[in-house]
Amino acid sequence: MTAPPRIAVMLHAPDPIYRAEVVSLLRPRPEITLVDTAGPAVDTQVVLIVTDTVEEATLRLLREIKHTSTARSVLIVADIDETKLIDAAECGLAGLLCRADATPDRLVRAITTAARGDGYLPDDLIHSVLEAFGRLRERVPGAVEQRLTELSDRKVDVLRCLVEGIDTAAIAQKVGYAERTVKDVIHGLQTRLQLKNRAHLVAFAYQHGYL
Numbered sequence: 442m443t444a445p446p447r448i449a450v451m452l453h454a455p456d457p458i459y460r461a462e463v464v465s466l467l468r469p470r471p472e473i474t475l476v477d478t479a480g481p482a483v484d485t486q487v488v489l490i491v492t493d494t495v496e497e498a499t500l501r502l503l504r505e506i507k508h509t510s511t512a513r514s515v516l517i518v519a520d521i522d523e524t525k526l527i528d529a530a531e532c533g534l535a536g537l538l539c540r541a542d543a544t545p546d547r548l549v550r551a552i553t554t555a556a557r558g559d560g561y562l563p564d565d566l567i568h569s570v571l572e573a574f575g576r577l578r579e580r581v582p583g584a585v586e587q588r589l590t591e592l593s594d595r596k597v598d599v600l601r602c603l604v605e606g607i608d609t610a611a612i613a614q615k616v617g618y619a620e621r622t623v624k625d626v627i628h629g630l631q632t633r634l635q636l637k638n639r640a641h642l643v644a645f646a647y648q649h650g651y652l
Contacts (some may be wrong), residue, residue: 450467
C-alpha cells in the first residue's frame, strides 16, 4: 500500500531555541517534510509560526501568507490574547496550539487538519475562543439574525456539525452531501452571514441556538 504524500511545512520561528525544539519534534515524523527556504523550490502546504504572543508582526506575516500563497497558517503561541486571536483568524489563521501543549501528535494533527482545508483548535481552548467571538455580534449588522432564521434544514445540519468540530469529510458523510458541496455550503454561509471564517460560524451557531 502506497504511503500518503508528505505535507510540506515551512517553519517560521525567529527564536533559535523555539526553532530547534520544533524541528526536533517534527523531523522524525513520516507525515511531514520540513521545507528549507534556502533549499530547492517546494510547494509549501502549511506555514508553522512559533511565537510568544500574537503581535502586529505576526498579523503581518499571516496576511502575507494569505495573500501571496496557497499555504495554510498554523500558530504555536505561548500566550493567547483573545482579541489578537480574533485578528489572527481574520488574517487567515487555520490552526492554533498552545506551546505548552504542542506534543508531536498534536502538532501533526494540527498540520494535517490545516493542510486538508479545515481548521484546528484544541478542545480546551474552544470555550474561551467562542466567548471572544461572541463579542463580534455588535460588529455585524442586525440583519444576521433574520438571515439565520431563513436557513434550510440541511444548512443548519452543516452548522451543527461545525459546532461539534467535525471535519469536512465527516460532515459530507453525515448530511449526505459530496465533500465539495459541503465546502460550498460553508463558503455560502460565510458570505450570506457576512462572517470571516468557520470559527465565526461556530460562534454564531452557539449564539443563535443551533446546537
